[in-house]
Amino acid sequence: MTKRAIRIAIVGVGNCASSLLQGIEFYRANQKSSTFEALGLMHLDIAGYKPWDIEVGAAFDIDRRKVGKSLKEAVFAKPNCTRVIFPNLNDSVVTVSMGEVLDGVSDHMKDFPEDRAFVVTDQKPCNVEKVLRDSGVDILLNYLPVGSDRATRFYAGACLNTGVSLVNCMPSFIASDPEWAKRFEAKGIPIVGDDVKSQLGATIVHRTLTKLFEDRGVRLDRTYQINTGGNTDFLNMLNRSRLRSKRISKTEAIQSQLEIPLDAENIHIGPSDYVPWQNDNKVCFLRMEGTGFAGVPLNLELRLSVEDSPNSGGVTIDAIRCCQIARERKIGGPLASISAYAMKHPPVQYPDTVAKAMVDEFIAGRRER
Numbered sequence: 001m002t003k004r005a006i007r008i009a010i011v012g013v014g015n016c017a018s019s020l021l022q023g024i025e026f027y028r029a030n031q032k033s034s035t036f037e038a039l040g041l042m043h044l045d046i047a048g049y050k051p052w053d054i055e056v057g058a059a060f061d062i063d064r065r066k067v068g069k070s071l072k073e074a075v076f077a078k079p080n081c082t083r084v085i086f087p088n089l090n091d092s093v094v095t096v097s098m099g100e101v102l103d104g105v106s107d108h109m110k111d112f113p114e115d116r117a118f119v120v121t122d123q124k125p126c127n128v129e130k131v132l133r134d135s136g137v138d139i140l141l142n143y144l145p146v147g148s149d150r151a152t153r154f155y156a157g158a159c160l161n162t163g164v165s166l167v168n169c170m171p172s173f174i175a176s177d178p179e180w181a182k183r184f185e186a187k188g189i190p191i192v193g194d195d196v197k198s199q200l201g202a203t204i205v206h207r208t209l210t211k212l213f214e215d216r217g218v219r220l221d222r223t224y225q226i227n228t229g230g231n232t233d234f235l236n237m238l239n240r241s242r243l244r245s246k247r248i249s250k251t252e253a254i255q256s257q258l259e260i261p262l263d264a265e266n267i268h269i270g271p272s273d274y275v276p277w278q279n280d281n282k283v284c285f286l287r288m289e290g291t292g293f294a295g296v297p298l299n300l301e302l303r304l305s306v307e308d309s310p311n312s313g314g315v316t317i318d319a320i321r322c323c324q325i326a327r328e329r330k331i332g333g334p335l336a337s338i339s340a341y342a343m344k345h346p347p348v349q350y351p352d353t354v355a356k357a358m359v360d361e362f363i364a365g366r367r368e369r
C-alpha cells in the first residue's frame, strides 16, 4: 500500500528549514539515478517512508522578506545564507503566514545590517491554530531562534490544541520537560525533542570522544568546545541572556557520557562568537585533557568545519518519519528512542550506539517508543 505524504508545518523559515526543503528535493530528484546510494542519509526508508514523502502544508515566520511570500521564495530570502544545494524547488502552494513574534527576535539584531539580521514585518499575526487545522498538517517543526522560550511554548500549545505533533529542533525544553511531556502524553500526541543533534557536528564528535576516553580508561580532566559561525543563529546567540538553555543542552550532552561528571569549572561548551564572513560555515575548536596509564597526561585538539544547516537536515528527516509512525501506532508523549538519537537534550540520554539500536528496534515495531 502506498502511504500518503507526511504533512509538516514549519515555524521559522531560516537556514535549517531551507536546507531541509532543498535536501528533500535533492533526494527526490536523485532517487532514480544509477549512482544513488542513499548518499548522506542515516535511513533511506523508515517503515515505508522515503525522505521525499515529506511535504510542507504550512509555514510561519515574522520577517518581512518571508511573510506573505511563497515558500519557494522565502527559503532563499535574506538573511538566510546557507549553501544552495538544490536551487530549483517546485512552485509551492504554501504562502508563509505571519506568526506571533513574542520573544523570537532579540533587540540587538537592530545593530546589524538588514541583510544579516531579522527584520520584523508590520503584518498582523495569523490565527496559528486555524492555519494548522485548515492545512491538515501532522507535525510541526520548531526552528525558532535560541532563547524563544515564550514563542516555543505558544506553538507547542497550538500543537496540543490541534492534535499536531511537535519535532522541537531548538533548545527551549518541551519534550524533556516533564510537565509538557505529560500534556502531550495525556492528549495522545507524539513529540520528539529537544534541540537537534547534527549528523556530524560538534556535539556528536565531542560525545563520541568523551565515551572513547571513558571506555579506554582515560580520565577526562578538563575540556572545552568553542564554536564560531556567521549565520543568524550565531548572531542571535551574541545576546548571552538568550543562551541559558543552549548551554545546558550542549553541556549535558557531553556530561551524560561520563560516569562521574566534570566539575563546572572544568568544562566549557558553547556557541562562542559571530564571524559574519563564515556565513553558514561553523567551526568547532575542541580540546580534551586527560590522564592515562600510570597517571601520565595526554591531550587532544580537534578542529571541525561544517556547513551548519544541512548538517541537521537528514537528522530531522528521520525525526519526522519516526514521529509519523508513532502517530500511526497511536503512541502519545515523548518518543525516547528517536529523541535520544536525534536530539541533544532528550528526555533520557543514551550512548549514541545504544540510541541508534533503539531507533532501529522502534522502526521495526519491536519497541514501543
Ligand SMILES: NC(=O)c1ccc[n+]([C@@H]2O[C@H](COP(=O)([O-])OP(=O)(O)OC[C@H]3O[C@@H](n4cnc5c(N)ncnc54)[C@H](O)[C@@H]3O)[C@@H](O)[C@H]2O)c1
Binding pocket: 011, 012, 013, 014, 015, 016, 017, 060, 061, 062, 063, 080, 099, 100, 101, 102, 103, 104, 105, 118, 142, 143, 144, 145, 146, 148, 151, 169, 170, 171, 195, 196, 197, 198, 231, 232, 233, 308, 309, 311, 312
Ligand atoms: N545544525 C543546525 O543548524 C542546528 C542544530 C541544532 C539546533 N539548531 C537550532 O535550530 C533553530 C533554527 O536554526 P536556523 O539556523 O534555521 O536559524 P535561523 O536564524 O536561520 O532561522 C530562524 C527563523 O525564525 C524566524 N522567526 C523568529 N521569530 C519567529 C517567531 N516568533 N515566529 C516565527 N518565526 C520566527 C526568523 O525570521 C528566521 O527565519 C535555532 O534555534 C538553532 O539553534 C540548529
